Amino acid sequence: SQQGEEDPQALSIQEGENATMNCSYKTSINNLQWYRQNSGRGLVHLILIRSNEREKHSGRLRVTLDTSKKSSSLLITASRAADTASYFCATYSQGGSEKLVFGKGMKLTVNP
Amino acid sequence: EAGVVQSPRYKIIEKKQPVAFWCNPISGHNTLYWYRQNLGQGPELLIRYENEEAVDDSQLPKDRFSAERLKGVDSTLKIQPAELGDSAVYLCASSSYGFGQRTSYEQYFGPGTRLTVT
Numbered sequence: 001s002q003q004g005e006e007d008p009q010a011l012s013i014q015e016g017e018n019a020t021m022n023c024s025y026k027t028s029i030n031n032l033q034w035y036r037q038n039s040g041r042g043l044v045h046l047i048l049i050r051s052n053e054r055e056k057h058s059g060r061l062r063v064t065l066d067t068s069k070k071s072s073s074l075l076i077t078a079s080r081a082a083d084t085a086s087y088f089c090a091t092y093s094q095g096g097s098e099k100l101v102f103g104k105g106m107k108l109t110v111n112p
Numbered sequence: 113e114a115g116v117v118q119s120p121r122y123k124i125i126e127k128k129q130p131v132a133f134w135c136n137p138i139s140g141h142n143t144l145y146w147y148r149q150n151l152g153q154g155p156e157l158l159i160r161y162e163n164e165e166a167v168d169d170s171q172l173p174k175d176r177f178s179a180e181r182l183k184g185v186d187s188t189l190k191i192q193p194a195e196l197g198d199s200a201v202y203l204c205a206s207s208s209y210g211f212g213q214r215t216s217y218e219q220y221f222g223p224g225t226r227l228t229v230t
Contacts, residue, residue, distance in 0.1 A: 004154075031217055033217065033218070035221075040223075040226075041223055041224075042116070042203060042205075042221030042222050042223045042224055043155065043203070043205075043219075043221040044221070045218045045219065045220070048217055048218065088154050088155075090154070092217055099157050099160065099168060100157070100217075100219065101157075102154030102155050102156070103154050104152070104153050104154050105152075105153070105154050
């Protein structure tokens with residue numbers, strides 16, 4: 001079963017623009033992670049935010065977490081054509097079934 | 113540092129045939145995961161190993177799927193017999209600590225094996 005759900009499912013922007021992706025989840029979490037998957041490749045870890053954090057930055061990435069709304073957003077600033085990929089949020093819940101649960105993903109296309 | 117290695121990258125088989133996938137995790141990573149990713153979906157965990165012990169195989173269809181991780185390093189995932197619905201990408205991932213310990217939650221993924229069952 002998939003917990004996270006990304007929104008929108010697809011986004012097409014021009015190079016240099018910002019891209020915002022949202023993720024909603026259902027149960028309490030220990031942390032939330034974002035991964036990128038280029039076509040035909042494995043997933044690459046981008047950033048992790050813990051449940052007691054509200055915002056985190058890594059280079060051109062900014063992630064926020066609102067545990068009261070059970071939602072997260074990933075912002076990619078000054079996008080590049082190389083950012084074209086599928087992006088997944090994944091949640092880790094401690095206790096019970098301790099595993100990383102991925103959303104369905106969203107496809108970002110950055111046009112040169 | 114070499115990443116997670118998987119083979120083969122692609123496999124086409126007829127239904128009812130057996131198939132096996134191999135994974136070599138990042139050196140020193142004690143936790144290994146097998147995921148299945150259907151088209152347009154996120155990865156779903158099949159089995160998680162901590163060293164050579166399968167600590168979560170609740171999502172593994174045990175009637176036809178089996179896995180092993182001998183010596184706590186390489187791992188093999190097998191399907192026998194394969195069904196049309198098994199067509200998917202099978203991903204292997206590893207991490208340096210298991211859940212419940214001082215944990216590095218980041219997982220490193222291999223490129224996957226794309227299985228097509230005809």
